[in-house]
Amino acid sequence: MAVFNLNINGKKQTVDVDPNTPMLWVLRDHLKLVGTKYGCGIAQCGSCTIHLSGIAVRACVLTVSAVGNQEVTTIEGLSENADHPVQKAWLEVDVPQCGYCQTGQIMTAAALLEQNPNPSDSEIEMAMNGNICRCGTYTRIKKAVQLAAESNNS
Amino acid sequence: MSLAKTKIGRRSFIKTTSLAGGGMLLSFNWLISCKLTPEEISTLPKEWFKLNGFLKIGDNGLVTIMSPNPEGGQNVKTSMPMIVADELDIDWNDVIVEQAPLNTDLYSFQFIGGSQAIRRGWPGLRMAGATARQMLRKAAAQAWQVPVEEITTNAGKLLHESSGKSVGYGEMASAAAQIEVPEEVELKDVNNFKIIGTSRKNVDGPKIVTGQPLFGMDTHREGMLIAMIVHPPAFGLKLKSVDDSVARNMPGIKDVFTVKVFNDGYEKTFFDTRTFNEVAVIVGNSTWEVMNAKKALKIECEPIESSTESRDRFGRKYKETTPAGLESTNDHYAQMEAMAAKPGELRRKDGDPDAAFKRAAKIVESTFTAPFLAHNCMEPMNFFADVNDTKAELIGPLQKPELTEQALSSRLGMPVENIDIKMTRLGGGYGRRSYAHWLIEAALISKKMNAPVKLIYTREDDMTDGIYRPAYHAKFRAGLDSENNLIAFHVKAGGIPESPLAANRFPAGAVENYLAEDWTIDSNLTVGSFRAPRSNFMASAEQSFLDEVAEAAGKDPIDFRLELLDRANKNPVGENNDYEAERYAEVIKLVKEKSNWGKSDPGIHRGVSAYFCHNSYAAQVLDIVIENGMPLVQKVTCAIDCGIVVNPDSAVNMVEGGIVDGIGNALYGELTFNEGIPQKNNFDRYRMIRMSESPKEIDVHFIKNEIDPTGLGEPMFPPIFAAVANALFKATGKRHYNQPFITEKALVG
Numbered sequence: 001m002a003v004f005n006l007n008i009n010g011k012k013q014t015v016d017v018d019p020n021t022p023m024l025w026v027l028r029d030h031l032k033l034v035g036t037k038y039g040c041g042i043a044q045c046g047s048c049t050i051h052l053s054g055i056a057v058r059a060c061v062l063t064v065s066a067v068g069n070q071e072v073t074t075i076e077g078l079s080e081n082a083d084h085p086v087q088k089a090w091l092e093v094d095v096p097q098c099g100y101c102q103t104g105q106i107m108t109a110a111a112l113l114e115q116n117p118n119p120s121d122s123e124i125e126m127a128m129n130g131n132i133c134r135c136g137t138y139t140r141i142k143k144a145v146q147l148a149a150e151s152n153n154s
Numbered sequence: 155m156s157l158a159k160t161k162i163g164r165r166s167f168i169k170t171t172s173l174a175g176g177g178m179l180l181s182f183n184w185l186i187s188c189k190l191t192p193e194e195i196s197t198l199p200k201e202w203f204k205l206n207g208f209l210k211i212g213d214n215g216l217v218t219i220m221s222p223n224p225e226g227g228q229n230v231k232t233s234m235p236m237i238v239a240d241e242l243d244i245d246w247n248d249v250i251v252e253q254a255p256l257n258t259d260l261y262s263f264q265f266i267g268g269s270q271a272i273r274r275g276w277p278g279l280r281m282a283g284a285t286a287r288q289m290l291r292k293a294a295a296q297a298w299q300v301p302v303e304e305i306t307t308n309a310g311k312l313l314h315e316s317s318g319k320s321v322g323y324g325e326m327a328s329a330a331a332q333i334e335v336p337e338e339v340e341l342k343d344v345n346n347f348k349i350i351g352t353s354r355k356n357v358d359g360p361k362i363v364t365g366q367p368l369f370g371m372d373t374h375r376e377g378m379l380i381a382m383i384v385h386p387p388a389f390g391l392k393l394k395s396v397d398d399s400v401a402r403n404m405p406g407i408k409d410v411f412t413v414k415v416f417n418d419g420y421e422k423t424f425f426d427t428r429t430f431n432e433v434a435v436i437v438g439n440s441t442w443e444v445m446n447a448k449k450a451l452k453i454e455c456e457p458i459e460s461s462t463e464s465r466d467r468f469g470r471k472y473k474e475t476t477p478a479g480l481e482s483t484n485d486h487y488a489q490m491e492a493m494a495a496k497p498g499e500l501r502r503k504d505g506d507p508d509a510a511f512k513r514a515a516k517i518v519e520s521t522f523t524a525p526f527l528a529h530n531c532m533e534p535m536n537f538f539a540d541v542n543d544t545k546a547e548l549i550g551p552l553q554k555p556e557l558t559e560q561a562l563s564s565r566l567g568m569p570v571e572n573i574d575i576k577m578t579r580l581g582g583g584y585g586r587r588s589y590a591h592w593l594i595e596a597a598l599i600s601k602k603m604n605a606p607v608k609l610i611y612t613r614e615d616d617m618t619d620g621i622y623r624p625a626y627h628a629k630f631r632a633g634l635d636s637e638n639n640l641i642a643f644h645v646k647a648g649g650i651p652e653s654p655l656a657a658n659r660f661p662a663g664a665v666e667n668y669l670a671e672d673w674t675i676d677s678n679l680t681v682g683s684f685r686a687p688r689s690n691f692m693a694s695a696e697q698s699f700l701d702e703v704a705e706a707a708g709k710d711p712i713d714f715r716l717e718l719l720d721r722a723n724k725n726p727v728g729e730n731n732d733y734e735a736e737r738y739a740e741v742i743k744l745v746k747e748k749s750n751w752g753k754s755d756p757g758i759h760r761g762v763s764a765y766f767c768h769n770s771y772a773a774q775v776l777d778i779v780i781e782n783g784m785p786l787v788q789k790v791t792c793a794i795d796c797g798i799v800v801n802p803d804s805a806v807n808m809v810e811g812g813i814v815d816g817i818g819n820a821l822y823g824e825l826t827f828n829e830g831i832p833q834k835n836n837f838d839r840y841r842m843i844r845m846s847e848s849p850k851e852i853d854v855h856f857i858k859n860e861i862d863p864t865g866l867g868e869p870m871f872p873p874i875f876a877a878v879a880n881a882l883f884k885a886t887g888k889r890h891y892n893q894p895f896i897t898e899k900a901l902v903g
Contacts, residue, residue, distance in 0.1 A: 001405070017440075017442070018405065018442065018443070018446075020442075021442045022442065025440065025441045025442040028441070029380075029440045029441050029442070030440070032374060033365075034365070034367045034371070034372040034374075035364065035365015035366065036365070037369075037371070037532070037533070037581075038371065038441075038534070038610075039532050039533075039534075039613065039837075040613045040836055040837045041612060041613055041836075042613075042836055042837070042838055044836065044837035044838050045532065045837050045842075047532060074365070075363075075364065075365035076364065076365050078364075079364075082360055082363060082364045087363045087364065090359075090363045091355065091359050091360065091363060094355045094356055094359060094803060094804070094807065095807075096227075096356060096358075096359060096362045096363075097227030097228070097229070097807060097808070097811050098226055098227030098531075098532065098533070098579070098580060098581050098582045098583075099227065099358065099362035099368065099579065099581070100369060100531075100532040100533045100581030100582060101532045101581075102362050102363065103362070103363070103365045106363060121850075122846075124845075125845050125846035126846070128844075128845045129844045129845055129846050131844075131845075132532065132837060132842045132844065133532075134530055134531060134532045134582050134584075134815075134842065135227045135582065135811045135815070136810065136811035136812065136813070136814025136815045136818070136843070136848065137807065137810070137811055137814075138814055138843075138844075138845040138848040139810050139814070139848065139849065139850075139851070139852055140807065140810065141845065142845060
């Protein structure tokens, strides 16, 4: 066990855990931030996507000891009032079915638009291909990403 | 407007005992972790008045509607309350939706599966709204001393035209709660619906996009422990001994033991599993610690012996055999070929198929196969349990809570009254969560630990624990006369371990000489419902085969289907045909029109398919292009007849998703076995469809009619497999008989 001082959603958080613990379980078990989802544990499904210094990463394979003082953003910290352009677009298009993968999809999409505010269809597909939606809402996810990009650029 | 008795089946849907008859204390949401938004708190009424089990009205006019069924992504949590709200005649903006707990006194059919939630819920939901509206009208009539017939309603207001009196529901709610539940109520004319048929957004949308705790996996309770299982690595093995010498002493580990899901001699019902009845359990403080100890736990297994047990399917007894042995996929296919070469069980015979095939000018014959599939819900199986000797509290995602409660009651020896099952949102179901053995495991673990416990399956546990879509096989023969009329049709279908055949479905009824047979092969792999069970294979095989027959007859595949349906409509062969030929033809005609069937664009290859299942009709045209040797779906046009559509945009979402799901499974879905061991246990090897592989466009059209709603969760799924196969044929000139169409070794073609 070791003590880690983390910077999560703009707040200092201290946890005392095994240094190999993935951030996924630090967030879910220790900090009760359960919007970051467990799907596969091997970085294949994207359900656990968070931002590490603004980059989309899979929290299931990111150990707590690798984070250091980098800024971590989870879905709970993406916006104050569910008003991030990506969240608004998700609601406007009414994307979710079961909804389990959607926080990971939103975090991937938000990081994409941060780096590429005006992505082409194939750039959207490339960025979003790491996130599985078992319900098959891909056409709506793409529509919502396009809508968020448009609202950002208008 | 129509009158309806408020009694459905064996019980009144509204128990008078459920009437609170006055101010109910505020009990907002049982899932304590779901916090109210500030807006919700500021607008909440001081008092709620419960008019029946489905709704309560606040003194300020807000209405809370209970959504009775579990929510697994089909959006019933929005669409079921919409039906109540419409009959109640309330503004949808004044509605708060709550998930109802399992309560068999108050609600019927509290399950999701078989595309039944809306279909079965429809009459009860309408009556819940209509009786409450009637009670409000009566209360107003009494207060104003006028005949009840003179009281009208409009969007949450009671009105008396001649006197000009008007009052909101909230002000009359207290008096209405004292009114006796009417024995008969007026239901709206379907043309007067104001909410049904309009698109309303997912009521959980804001919570989903902000990551609030909605799912079973998110359940937390003070002092809660985490549990995981270790099951035998192969089907055909059972637990012999557990070596916990290392695991037990690892950090954070509380205990290691074994649990038996069902006691010996228990008669399993249809939705009980026989998968790995005994499993090892590790309990500890945190998920990561338990995951680590799980890797260090050693189990020894031994072969199972063959057994046959009696089971109960809703009162009907049947035998199920579990053979010993370690099964492999290659053997399965050889066994299926052997069974298909022998006569099967006769399921339907019209005319004289033998004679017709003898005189046929042309015979088309093809064989289709499909593999086992894993459900792969994105939320792995899990459940929360807090159980002691006298009572049990369970929280989590499941599809058939009433049946699971009975199984748990039997296992714990505890009356159902002492068991409280609360339903969270399901992170996917697709049939997998109908088999809630993990709930029983969680309950047994909690009881043993005397503590609240959350049981979590890892993805690997989830994928290797059984309840798969069965493997199937179907052999078809069609006989055409010299004028290319279909004069004989023969289907022989089977599977491991169940038959997919529905002998009375199309093209039964459309062919003079028809023969349907089937067979089964016992297996110790466990299977279960998977989105549109059986249909999901039969549609793919039959609709591919019909395409092939149309080609042999030199006919357009749509014209060929319509010709057969015309025959089935005007002069049906045999009895018990379980589809309406006219409605079936209508969806095909609609998809023909909407897809501009017949136009040809260079490089675009089109396939058509249609099917009837779960009381609804679906037809699809799928367009693909081939890029770098791989098929890319450009567009799917889909026509559906599912009766009245409650929430159109949400229904479109459902259809889009089912189409993507079907394309994914047709192209990539497969679970193979070697010596009883599943050959894939996570998404690195189990290929799931991804965004770049899903259709660029999906265009959905519903038939407009006034038929009570039928199923929508499944009917779009089965036919799309064949639409893919038929488009691939156009693209490559090669028929695709064996799913998945794209394997690791070979590209398409």
